[in-house]
Amino acid sequence: MIDSFKTDELKKLIELSQNIVIVPHLNPDGDAMGSSLGLLHVLEGLKKQVQVVSPSAYPKFLSWMKGSGGAINYEEEKSKAEETFRKADLLIFVDFNSLKRVGEMQELIASLSIKKVMIDHHPYPENIADIMISVPESSSTCELAYHVINQLGWNEYVSADAAECFYTGIMTDTGSLSYNSSNPETYRMVAGLLEKDIDKDKIHQLVFHSNSFSRMKLLGHVLGQKMILMEDQGAAYMCLSAEELTEFGFQPGDTEGFVNYPLGIEGINISAFFMEKDGIIKCSFRSRGDFPVNKFSEMNFSGGGHRNAAGGMSELPLVEAVQKYKNELPKFYQKYLKDAL
Numbered sequence: 156m157i158d159s160f161k162t163d164e165l166k167k168l169i170e171l172s173q174n175i176v177i178v179p180h181l182n183p184d185g186d187a188m189g190s191s192l193g194l195l196h197v198l199e200g201l202k203k204q205v206q207v208v209s210p211s212a213y214p215k216f217l218s219w220m221k222g223s224g225g226a227i228n229y230e231e232e233k234s235k236a237e238e239t240f241r242k243a244d245l246l247i248f249v250d251f252n253s254l255k256r257v258g259e260m261q262e263l264i265a266s267l268s269i270k271k272v273m274i275d276h277h278p279y280p281e282n283i284a285d286i287m288i289s290v291p292e293s294s295s296t297c298e299l300a301y302h303v304i305n306q307l308g309w310n311e312y313v314s315a316d317a318a319e320c321f322y323t324g325i326m327t328d329t330g331s332l333s334y335n336s337s338n339p340e341t342y343r344m345v346a347g348l349l350e351k352d353i354d355k356d357k358i359h360q361l362v363f364h365s366n367s368f369s370r371m372k373l374l375g376h377v378l379g380q381k382m383i384l385m386e387d388q389g390a391a392y393m394c395l396s397a398e399e400l401t402e403f404g405f406q407p408g409d410t411e412g413f414v415n416y417p418l419g420i421e422g423i424n425i426s427a428f429f430m431e432k433d434g435i436i437k438c439s440f441r442s443r444g445d446f447p448v449n450k451f452s453e454m455n456f457s458g459g460g461h462r463n464a465a466g467g468m469s470e471l472p473l474v475e476a477v478q479k480y481k482n483e484l485p486k487f488y489q490k491y492l493k494d495a496l
C-alpha cells in the first residue's frame with residue numbers, strides 16, 4: 156500500500172509547483188513512456204506546465220501515444236533538455252529507482268537542488284528523491300501511477316488519452332497480463348482505465364501487431380538461428396551482435412519481447428536475451444514460477460528487477476557474456492533447487 160503521508164506531501168508539492176519535468180529511464184519501454192505521458196496529461200489537466208525529457212529515444216511502436224512527439228530526447232537535444240531542467244521546479248522520476256538508469260543525464264539531475272519525486276515498482280530503491288513511492292507489488296509503474304492519481308483524488312483529470320497511456324504500460328510490462336499480474340488490484344486498475352472509454356483493441360493492435368518488415372525478419376533470424384536450449388535447467392538463451400543489428404536495420408524497440416518467446420516451449424521456464432549495443436551487452440531475463448531471475452541478474456550481470464522479469468548489462472564481449480550465463484546459470488539453478496527443498 157502507499158503511505159497516505161507520502162501522497163499528502165506529493166499533493167502539496169504538485170500544487171505548489173508550476174514547471175514539472177517527468178523523466179523516464181534510458182531506452183524507455185512501454186511502461187516508462189506510458190507512465191510519463193499518462194502523468195503529463197493528468198498534470199496538464201491541473202494547468203501545470205509539463206515536459207517529458209527522456210535520456211534516449213523511445214521505441215517507434217509507441218509513437219502513436221498522444222504527447223509522445225513532444226518528449227525531448229536528451230541524446231539529440233541536450234541544450235533544449237538542459238534549459239528545460241533549469242526552468243523546472245519539480246522533477247518526477249518514473250519506472251526507475253537508481254540514477255544510473257538515466258545514463259548521461261545522471262550528473263545533471265543529481266546537481267539540481269529542486270524537489271524530486273520517484274514513482275516506481277522495482278525492488279531495492281536507492282534514495283534518489285524527496286518523496287519515494289516504491290511499490291514492488293505493482294505490476295507496472297503505470298498501474299502504480301494510476302493508483303497514486305486516484306489516491307490524490309484526481310481521477311477526473313485522467314482523460315482517455317491518459318488512460319490509453321497507463322493501459323499501454325500495464326499491458327507491455329505484464330505481457331498482456333500473462334505475468335507479474337496476479338494481484339487483484341491490477342485488474343481493478345485496468346477496469347478503471349477501461350471506464351475511461353479507451354479502445355483496448357486498438358491499443359493492442361498498435362502495440363503488439365504493428366511490426367515493421369525488418370523487425371519480423373530479425374525475429375525470424377533470432378528464433379531460427381540464435382535460440383539455444385539448456386534442457387538440464389529448463390532454460391534457453393538468444394543473442395544478437397552489433398553486426399546483426401545493422402544487417403537487419405535495427406530500430407529502438409525492435410527486440411522488445413524477444414526474450415519471452417522461449418517460454419512458449421514446453422519445459423522451458425527460464426529465458427535470456429543478450430544484445431550488443433553501444434559498446435555494452437544488454438541482458439534481459441524472464442522466468443515462470445518461482446525462479447528468481449532478478450537475483451541471478453543481480454549476482455552476475457549488474458542488474459535486477461522482478462522475480463520473473465529482470466534486466467542487466469555486461470562490459471564483457473558478447474561471446475564471453477553468453478559464456479558467463481552458460482557457466483553461472485547451472486550453479487545458480489542448483490542452489491535454487493537446494494534452497495527450495
